[in-house]
Amino acid sequence: MYQDSFYILNSAFSLSEIEVGTHLYWEIAGLKLHGQVFIVSWLVLGALLTFAIAGTRDLKESPEGLQNFMEYVYEFLQDIAKNQIGEEDYRPWVPYVSTVFLFIFGSNWAGALIPWKLITLPEGELAAPTNDINVTVALALLTSLSYFYAGLSKKGIGYFARYVSPTPILLPINILEDFTKPLSLSFRLFGNVLADELVVSVFALLVPIFIPLPVMTLGLFASSVQALIFSTLSAAYIGEALEDHH
Numbered sequence: 001m002y003q004d005s006f007y008i009l010n011s012a013f014s015l016s017e018i019e020v021g022t023h024l025y026w027e028i029a030g031l032k033l034h035g036q037v038f039i040v041s042w043l044v045l046g047a048l049l050t051f052a053i054a055g056t057r058d059l060k061e062s063p064e065g066l067q068n069f070m071e072y073v074y075e076f077l078q079d080i081a082k083n084q085i086g087e088e089d090y091r092p093w094v095p096y097v098s099t100v101f102l103f104i105f106g107s108n109w110a111g112a113l114i115p116w117k118l119i120t121l122p123e124g125e126l127a128a129p130t131n132d133i134n135v136t137v138a139l140a141l142l143t144s145l146s147y148f149y150a151g152l153s154k155k156g157i158g159y160f161a162r163y164v165s166p167t168p169i170l171l172p173i174n175i176l177e178d179f180t181k182p183l184s185l186s187f188r189l190f191g192n193v194l195a196d197e198l199v200v201s202v203f204a205l206l207v208p209i210f211i212p213l214p215v216m217t218l219g220l221f222a223s224s225v226q227a228l229i230f231s232t233l234s235a236a237y238i239g240e241a242l243e244d245h246h
Contacts, residue, residue: 024123034132041129044106077101077231084235089154089242093235096146100139101231104130108193108223112216128193130226136190140182143234151241159241181237185230192226 024035055070063071077098081090111128119126129135151159163174196219 024125034134036126037129037132037135040110040126041107041135044103044110044129047110048102048106074098080228080232081235084232085239085242089150089239090235093146093150093238096238097231097235100143100234101227104139104189104230105224105227107135108227109220111193111197112219112223127197130189131193131197133186133190136186137182139189139230140185143185143237144178144182146234147237147241150238154242185233189226189230192222196222 024039026033026035026038051066052070055066059067078090078094080101081094081097084090085093107129111131151162155161163171199219
């Protein structure tokens with residue numbers, strides 16, 4: 001009985017050592033920046049650029065190998081934009097939707113696959129950029145700015161007529177919707193990525209060899225789904241801003 005109690009207390013103390021929200025701070029021009037986010041983000045962007053250059057440096061009419069894979073990815077991302085924004089207006093928004101998807105996808109997979117905890121820092125620890133609420137909020141605000149820009153560039157000041165359509169009674173609700181969109185985008189992505197990393201950390205601590213592997217596999221799938229959800233909703237919001245309201 002005493003041994004069981006000791007084991008439970010020991011496990012509780014071990015679990016309490018899992019830290020969330022510790023950061024490596026860089027102070028630049030009086031601003032405190034989360035250094036670990038920049039480090040992993042640069043690695044993710046570097047990997048994406050490497051794949052892009054390698055897949056497009058020797059283009060052939062009959063694609064094969066990496067070029068074939070790159071064209072498949074491009075068509076997949078193009079379809080997201082086309083389906084959500086519409087045939088007429090989607091082309092200028094393919095780069096934005098693709099960038100958002102690839103960055104989130106690369107960040108999530110980097111957090112799920114690479115054992116960042118093995119790399120020691122003076123303070124804080126490396127992790128997926130998307131498990132930092134500042135990153136997910138920034139991505140969500142970019143989407144908000146994008147759909148405002150899309151609506152204003154196409155309709156001018158007439159874009160704001162949507163707030164009183166079909167009736168002025170809906171004005172407060174339509175205004176509130178512009179605040180809830182970035183909130184839901186940012187917290188959904190942040191919460192799912194953070195929860196996945198915590199679950200893997202707890203399982204790895206309790207049963208460090210085989211049990212975490214199925215959880216990690218599920219985490220990779222969930223990471224891909226989160227990238228798809230974020231980019232699809234971003235495209236949908238842009239398509240909604242470009243839609244003609246009669």
